[in-house]
Amino acid sequence: MYHYLFTNDLRISHLEDSLYEAGICFNTDSVPSASEDKNANNNMNTLGFYFNLTKNSRCSVECSNNNIRKVVLNFIKKFQFPNPRTKESYENTSADGIQIAPMRIILRLLYIMYMQDSSTAYLTRDEIADFIFLIMKWQKQKS
Numbered sequence: 231m232y233h234y235l236f237t238n239d240l241r242i243s244h245l246e247d248s249l250y251e252a253g254i255c256f257n258t259d260s261v262p263s264a265s266e267d268k269n270a271n272n273n274m275n276t277l278g279f280y281f282n283l284t285k286n287s288r289c290s291v292e293c294s295n296n297n298i299r300k301v302v303l304n305f306i307k308k309f310q311f312p313n314p315r316t317k318e319s320y321e322n323t324s325a326d327g328i329q330i331a332p333m334r335i336i337l338r339l340l341y342i343m344y345m346q347d348s349s350t351a352y353l354t355r356d357e358i359a360d361f362i363f364l365i366m367k368w369q370k371q372k373s
Contacts, residue, residue, distance in 0.1 A: 245298075245302070246298045248273060248277060249277060249281060249283075249293045249298050249301060249302075250293055250294065250296055250298065251274075252273075252274040252277045252278065252281075252283055252290070252293060253283060253289075253290045253291070253292070253293025253294035253295075253301075254293075254294045255274055256274070256278060256283045256284060256285055256287070256290040256293075256294075257285060257286055257290050257291060257294050259285055261274045261275070261278075262274075278290075279315060280305060280309075280315075281293070281301050281302075281304070281305050282301075282304070282305075289301045289304060306333045306334070306337065307333075307334065308331075309331060309332070309333050310329075310330065310331040310332075311323050311326075311329060311330055311331075311332065312324045312326075312329065330362070330363075332358075332362060332363070335362055336353060336358060336362065339353060339362075340352070340353065
């Protein structure tokens with residue numbers, strides 16, 4: 231079993247609104263404290279970690295200007311394993327032996343598949359697990 235620290239803060243149905251609000255709060259230095267609103271504080275700080283939101287950062291400015299797509303694409307481009315969000319998560323994913331940027335590999339494969347035949351350009355979860363993560367782990371063990 232592979233380890234991944236999943237967060238509900240990245241739910242697609244609310245992500246655009248959440249990033250917009252977080253961008254404004256980071257830029258105006260008004261992220262609520264945990265004592266004021268623990269849920270909002272946790273959510274915004276998690277979004278801040280994943281999407282590089284800090285006071286007046288390029289990503290927080292883009293979010294506050296409602297240019298969410300640019301920020302999400304930046305996240306996709308840079309996300310990788312192991313993920314250092316927490317010490318325990320980093321140690322668990324490091325022990326799994328996976329050192330990849332999964333979203334970049336998946337998007338590259340989907341693009342290549344689409345160029346070959348646009349009607350069959352998809353990957354299943356099992357294919358991602360078996361052919362991307364497992365092969366990367368196997369290659370790591372061989373070297």
